Amino acid sequence: MNYRTVTVKENILIENNEKAAQLRKNLQEKGIFFINVMASPGSGKTTLLVELINRLKDKYNIGVMEADIDGDVDAERIEKLTGVRSIQIHTSGACHLTAQMVEDAVKEFNIDGLNLLILENVGNLVCPAEFDTGSHLNMMLLSVPEGHDKPLKYPLMFQISQITVITKIDTLPIFHFDTNLCKEYIHRRNPNAEIYEVSALKKQGLDELINAIEKRINL
């Protein structure tokens, strides 16, 4: 990457950080807690969100924003399986959402009356880590089939996520995944990271994760 490219990128990131800080403040003033969920493609984001939303929807007014390069399957799936309102955001080819894109979506979505807003970011361990979305909580998922070495390779994502969820733990018997080593790698990137182990399919570990999320909502 040449010097010109890096400079342009830095300017974009500075602008984005300012926009994100403003959005975070605005949402907080409206009593809306905003969670940004990030992970690789196919790590189980949508499946986990369905389980979490179904356990939280009686207590909170929830809205979901589903970001994807293309396709509408996730927003439809969330609405069908949880009944909560959901919109699909297309990134026009981009590998992440900017705070501006979130703000535009929030305006279109009409968030009055919501108190919990959840964004499922583009499936990607790199770019979404660089772009602050204005969220109050960054939660990332790492699925067992991806391997325990990922915190070494995608450091920024693990560094900026207050909560890391190890997903698909029901598949631990068939993959070479060292949970303790993975936790050690995560804590190298972020000593304060809270780590939860879940299987959305087998409904394991969901209560602990929900407690952790609610503790942050109520802060």
Place this chain on the structure above:
Amino acid sequence: MNYRTVTVKENILIENNEKAAQLRKNLQEKGIFFINVMASPGSGKTTLLVELINRLKDKYNIGVMEADIDGDVDAERIEKLTGVRSIQIHTSGACHLTAQMVEDAVKEFNIDGLNLLILENVGNLVCPAEFDTGSHLNMMLLSVPEGHDKPLKYPLMFQISQITVITKIDTLPIFHFDTNLCKEYIHRRNPNAEIYEVSALKKQGLDELINAIEKRINL
């Protein structure tokens, strides 16, 4: 993404395409076939490459470039498990390699005498699809645990890959992965895509994939 950002990006892509075309031609004139391997994080790129290289290394002089945001584990692993020469390229946070970065690495690597150059791109289904690396063959991997819907969500990656490899097929019994539907989705994006099904762990489907790669090397 605002208009200014898009314009800057388009200029970068045009410059990159020109550089990539030149690099592709230069490598061809030197008798070097260049394969760009792309996939999500944790889809089994390195594991598959070890198997492929060990089956090809007596016939070809192979060099491997391992691209990552951070870490040196992959290059070390390739060298240790195959004995072929390998270098690690760090992208300084970027989610893809540009043709310029490949050219710089090629210069440092000293490719004289090689006839097969393999690049393991950054684990990502978005950005590497946009940046032509100068390769003669784009090969992408989709692992069974990621799910059969990925061609709907990451269309460009499937569109630009002449070969798609469905990996970790030994885990088909435990995941909801519809292989036929997946192939249909891939062919919607790229009607000419060749699709191979492999398990590097169980050594399944490797011969067919190697035949397909060799057919392209010998064209």
